[in-house]
Every structure is written in structure tokens, then in C-alpha cells.
Amino acid sequence: MTFTEIIHAARESRDYSRLGEAIPYMDTLDLSVEEGADGVVLVLAAAELHVGNPWRQALHGGLIGAVLETAAIVQLILEPDVETLPKPINITVDYLRSGRVVPTRAEARVTKLGRRVANVHASCWQDDKARPIATLSGHFLMT
Numbered sequence: 001m002t003f004t005e006i007i008h009a010a011r012e013s014r015d016y017s018r019l020g021e022a023i024p025y026m027d028t029l030d031l032s033v034e035e036g037a038d039g040v041v042l043v044l045a046a047a048e049l050h051v052g053n054p055w056r057q058a059l060h061g062g063l064i065g066a067v068l069e070t071a072a073i074v075q076l077i078l079e080p081d082v083e084t085l086p087k088p089i090n091i092t093v094d095y096l097r098s099g100r101v102v103p104t105r106a107e108a109r110v111t112k113l114g115r116r117v118a119n120v121h122a123s124c125w126q127d128d129k130a131r132p133i134a135t136l137s138g139h140f141l142m143t
């Protein structure tokens with residue numbers, strides 16, 4: 001299936017299991033997608049491979065940023081009028097606390113979807129959604 005076919009199928013069926021075919025990076029990171037109350041939620045499985053600081057057993061900061069960026073992109077491609085893979089223009093990640101090696105979730109919210117640029121906010125949490133470990137604010141090129 002092509003990128004567009006996978007995205008259309010996911011929108012229509014709400015079965016997100018094949019998104020990794022459209023975005024291979026998701027399979028590399030072992031990310032899965034589940035339906036959330038306000039959209040989709042990406043789930044990063046706990047794995048020793050994701051450790052950035054072995055002395056503290058903390059998730060790698062680059063991995064956390066990648067999960068947030070991927071959550072933003074997934075939320076954008078599931079928007080009804082989006083037909084192409086969004087490209088990051090600029091992204092700011094705020095690291096709020098250390099991430100443990102446990103299942104980690106990320107959710108994004110599109111704050112503005114224009115013809116050329118989209119603004120997205122995302123947050124990443126572990127046990128409590130109200131206590132995120134990191135947040136993202138980003139602008140994406142939509143053409």
C-alpha cells in the first residue's frame with residue numbers, strides 16, 4: 001500500500017496498526033498507536049534499548065523528542081484534509097523530568113492547521129498524564 005492509502009484506511013477504520021508501514025521510524029522505535037479521548041496516543045514500549053543514562057536507567061532525551069515529534073506528525077496526518085507527510089520547520093522540546101524505562105505515552109493537539117503551516121503541541125507522560133515528562137511545540141510544513 002502507498003502512504004496515502006495507508007493513511008486513508010487508518011482514518012476510515014480507526015485501525016492504526018499499519019501506520020508503521022507509512023512511517024517506518026515508528027517500527028524502529030517500537031511505537032504503537034491507540035485511540036485516546038482527544039485523538040490518538042502513541043505508546044513507547046519499555047525497552048533497555050531506549051536507555052540514555054545507564055546509571056540512572058533514564059530514557060534517552062533524543063528518544064523522548066522523537067516520540068513527541070512522531071506524535072505530532074501522526075496527529076497531523078490523521079487530519080481529514082492532510083494528504084502529505086508534514087515536514088518539521090521548527091520544534092521546541094521542554095524536558096520537565098527524567099523518563100523511567102516504563103511504557104511511555106505521547107499525545108498531540110493541532111492548534112492551527114493552515115494551507116501551508118500547522119502548529120502542534122504535544123506532551124509525553126508515563127504514569128500520570130497531568131505530570132508530563134516533556135512537551136513539544138512545533139511548526140510543520142504541510143505542502
